[in-house]
Amino acid sequence: MTQTPTIHNAAKCGEIARTVLMPGDPLRAKYIAEKFLTEPELISDVRNIYCYTGRYQGKEVSVMASGMGAGSMSIYSYELFHFYNVDSIIRVGSAGGLHPSLHLRDIVIAIASSTDNGYAAHFELPGTLAPCADYSLIEKAVAYAKKHDIPVRVGPVISGEGFYYSDEWLDKWTKMGMLAAEMESAALYMNAAEAGKKAVALCTISDLMFNGKSCSTKERQESFDEMLQMALSMVE
């Protein structure tokens, strides 16, 4: 067991809750902590990757940014699972909508996450891993959506290595049934599988790849409350 703090996280083991909400954006992490948590305490700001622990409806929860992309997510989620005894990571991300039926601000729950990145190679498996979400976390998210009449979509996403894609790349993944494109869920699901822990990615559609509509920077940082409350409702 590596000693905590780590070089990436100033928190000591025990200062991070068993469930962590993980947006990519540090300012979304700050927004969540300040708007929804009671007694939020900033316990790490190494590299401006904010990590807070507080309470939601009396239950301890942490919120920590992952940064953008598989490399960044892989470091923080690995440390949370292996060095901080975290059981569940709920990604609360933005994503580009691929399926033409999607609208801005729709919520997609990533049941499975394909990728064009090479992170799976680290596990040296004798085959191809299928990165997927934990079913019990999906069930909780869907139960919350039903109770609050929120029309979520549960389906596969493409977790890309990049952000700026060719039309051909987007078209091929869309034809394979991907609902949306984002950048961290595959690495998160792989790390959860390796650690024997739980993860799910909830994504709010912030861009529509088929018509160019998109949310503003401010909206990405400080809105998406439906998804955030859904994630917080899942904390045990």
Ligand SMILES: O=P(O)(O)O[C@H]1O[C@H](CO)[C@@H](O)[C@H]1O
């Ligand atoms: O809004 P977040 O959670 O950062 O997620 C998405 O937004 C970033 C790209 O703008 C990538 O991290 C992508 O996965």
Ligand SMILES: O=c1cc[nH]c(=O)[nH]1
């Ligand atoms: O990866 C992402 C995230 C948000 N919007 C996109 O278009 N792509």
